[in-house]
Amino acid sequence: xxxxxxxxxxxxxxxxxxxxxxxxxxxxxxxxxxxxxxxxxxxxxxxxxxxxxxxxxxxxxxxxxxxxxxxxxxxxxxxxxxxxxxxxxxxxxxxxxxxxxxxxxxxxxxxxxxxxxxxxxxxxxxxxxxxxxxxxxxxxxxxxxxxxxxxxxxxxxxxxxxxxxxxxxxxxxxxxxxxxxxxxxxxxxxxxxxxxxxxxxxxxxxxxxxxxxxxxxxxxxxxxxxxxxxxxxxxxxxxxxxxxxxxxxxxxxxxxxxxxxxxxxxxxxxxxxxxxxxxxxxxxxxxxxxxxxxxxxxxxxxxxxxxxxxxxxxxxxxxxxxxxxxxxxxxxxxxxxxxxxxxxxxxxxxxxxxxxxxxxxxxxxxxxxxxxxxxxxxxxxxxxxxxxxxxxxxxxxxxxxxxxxxxxxxxxxxxxxxxxxxxxxxxxxxxxxxxx
Numbered sequence: 001x002x003x004x005x006x007x008x009x010x011x012x013x014x015x016x017x018x019x020x021x022x023x024x025x026x027x028x029x030x031x032x033x034x035x036x037x038x039x040x041x042x043x044x045x046x047x048x049x050x051x052x053x054x055x056x057x058x059x060x061x062x063x064x065x066x067x068x069x070x071x072x073x074x075x076x077x078x079x080x081x082x083x084x085x086x087x088x089x090x091x092x093x094x095x096x097x098x099x100x101x102x103x104x105x106x107x108x109x110x111x112x113x114x115x116x117x118x119x120x121x122x123x124x125x126x127x128x129x130x131x132x133x134x135x136x137x138x139x140x141x142x143x144x145x146x147x148x149x150x151x152x153x154x155x156x157x158x159x160x161x162x163x164x165x166x167x168x169x170x171x172x173x174x175x176x177x178x179x180x181x182x183x184x185x186x187x188x189x190x191x192x193x194x195x196x197x198x199x200x201x202x203x204x205x206x207x208x209x210x211x212x213x214x215x216x217x218x219x220x221x222x223x224x225x226x227x228x229x230x231x232x233x234x235x236x237x238x239x240x241x242x243x244x245x246x247x248x249x250x251x252x253x254x255x256x257x258x259x260x261x262x263x264x265x266x267x268x269x270x271x272x273x274x275x276x277x278x279x280x281x282x283x284x285x286x287x288x289x290x291x292x293x294x295x296x297x298x299x300x301x302x303x304x305x306x307x308x309x310x311x312x313x314x315x316x317x318x319x320x321x322x323x324x325x326x327x328x329x330x331x332x333x334x335x336x337x338x339x340x341x342x343x344x345x346x347x348x349x350x351x352x353x354x355x356x357x358x359x360x361x362x363x364x365x366x367x368x369x370x371x372x373x374x375x376x377x378x379x380x381x382x383x384x385x386x387x388x389x390x391x392x393x394x395x396x397x398x399x400x401x402x403x404x405x406x407x408x409x410x411x412x413x414x415x416x417x418x419x420x421x422x423x424x425x426x427x428x429x430x431x432x433x434x435x436x
Contacts, residue, residue: 006070011079022206024194025061025069026050029076037077037105044195045261046346048133051106052076057234057263058110058132063194064264065187068210077105080112088112091150097142107133110259111147115154123148131345132258168211171294171323177207178319179296186321188230189265191257192273215268215323218242226292228324229268233280234259236267245329248354249283251337256280258345268322271304274312274377281308281378282354283337285370287327295319301326308377333358333366338429349373351422355433357393362436364388369430371405374422375412381405388434395435402427 007016010033017032029035029052038061041049045060052061053075080086088111091097098104107130114121114129121129126147127140135143169177177184187193187206209215215230218239225245227236236242237254256262256270256279270280271291281304289304296319304325308314316322333356341347352373358366367385372378384405391397406423 004067006066008069008071009073011075011082019066023066025052025059025064025066025074028066029061029074035076035078039102039105041102043198045191045257046132046134047103048106048110048130048258048260049103051109051133051260053079053109053113054263056113056116058106058113058260059264060132060191060260063191065190065194065206065208067206067208075109077108080108086112087153088115088147088150091146091153092143095142095146095149097138097146099137103133103135103138107135107143111150113259114147115151116156119151119154121148121151128345129259132260168213169207169209171212171214171321174207174209174212174321175294175296175319178321181205181207186272189232189261189269191261191265192269192275209321210266220245223329225327225329226324227267227327229271229322230266231268231324233257233262233265233267233270236280237262245331246283246287246327246335248286248335248337248356249280249327251335252279252283252339252352252354255337255339255349261346267325271307271325272314272316272322274308274310274314276311276375276377277349277352277373278378279337279339279349279352279372282352282370282372284325284327285378285380286335286354286356286368287330289325289327291325292323293317293320294323295321299323305380311376330356330368333368336433338433340425340429351425351429352378353426353430355430357434359393363390363392365390367434369405369434371409371426374409374419374426379408379412381408383408393434393436395431398435399427399431402430405430 002021003018005018019028029038039049041047043062045063050060050062051058055073088108110130110133126144184205184207187208188210210230216228218241219226220241233253233256237250242250267280270278284304291302291304291307293300335356337354339349340351341349350373353371356368367388369381369384370378371381384401387401387404
């Protein structure tokens with residue numbers, strides 16, 4: 001097995017170790033550094049027992065390649081206990097927020113990350129921050145109380161430990177590797193890819209594009225916005241540009257997975273994975289998103305509507321790299337994103353839709369609607385849009401137009417048993433959001 005050296009900061013110390021190709025951070029911390037507070041639970045990024053902080057953001061170490069932390073700042077719960085019990089640890093004890101303790105290290109780190117950024121969190125903000133950490137015996141009331149209590153005792157600030165240049169690949173280097181390497185896979189967040197490969201017991205050579213500066217960021221142009229492929233869901237959900245110009249996309253990214261998944265997962269991965277339930281795709285569709293693709297042979301622009309053509313199937317070609325997406329601003333529109341799932345966090349959508357409405361004197365001047373999780377791939381409901389354009393914004397009229405929408409859905413995917421549940425849910429939610 002090919003080995004490589006990595007150097008990074010671990011709990012404030014500069015460390016170095018050898019890792020195997022494709023090794024995950026959970027294994028590196030437990031087996032190479034003997035840090036056993038980092039637990040293996042589900043191995044698919046749901047339980048949170050493996051949570052660590054990377055540059056003070058929670059990540060699932062079971063889904064993080066060790067090579068990704070080169071020259072980065074990693075913290076485990078041992079960081080909190082360097083000089084005796086940390087105020088958060090004391091608060092957990094005081095409130096009885098610990099029983100078996102298996103989930104506690106990850107829970108403490110998620111809480112610490114929150115309190116570094118927000119010294120006075122609300123109960124809802126605490127619940128959201130720990131939504132990626134499951135507890136099966138203590139119950140969440142004591143945990144939430146402990147975090148709220150500890151918030152007044154945290155005086156630490158975000159540390160400014162200098163992280164050296166990570167030696168990231170350039171876009172041209174990535175394209176050269178894609179052209180010259182057989183059976184290699186692009187990896188960014190890896191939150192879906194690593195699980196899929198693990199289930200297949202399939203070892204692949206990865207080309208890690210996470211740190212490529214040319215693929216990251218949100219840039220506003222004239223009437224358009226560029227979003228780099230490796231921009232994370234956290235970065236999108238916190239973007240002021242998108243809050244003002246593409247709020248449905250910001251809302252969609254905010255609904256993805258858990259804080260850990262949002263810190264890891266990227267918009268490019270959400271698109272290229274091609275899932276029918278991809279959260280960001282309906283929001284991108286109502287903004288007429290274009291995928292920007294490049295290979296050694298050149299660059300091309302492809303509408304997202306044509307890019308995903310079947311479940312988990314896209315039109316990306318061998319040797320091509322998704323650079324990002326370009327979307328249109330929607331000035332003067334009311335936007336929203338609605339998702340129905342089995343639970344609040346860490347759940348795949350059963351039904352989802354994004355909408356944008358421009359209203360004038362109580363009538364639909366312009367309307368855009370895209371549906372996810374109902375057809376083989378998300379789609380723009382253009383016939384539904386046409387039916388309501390110029391009509392009064394009235395619940396009864398919207399509900400009647402849903403029959404056109406359901407015809408579109410059946411045309412794309414036939415009749416399915418799940419529609420007995422999904423159609424009434426979709427009708428009621430669309431009517432309540434679009435109607436008056």
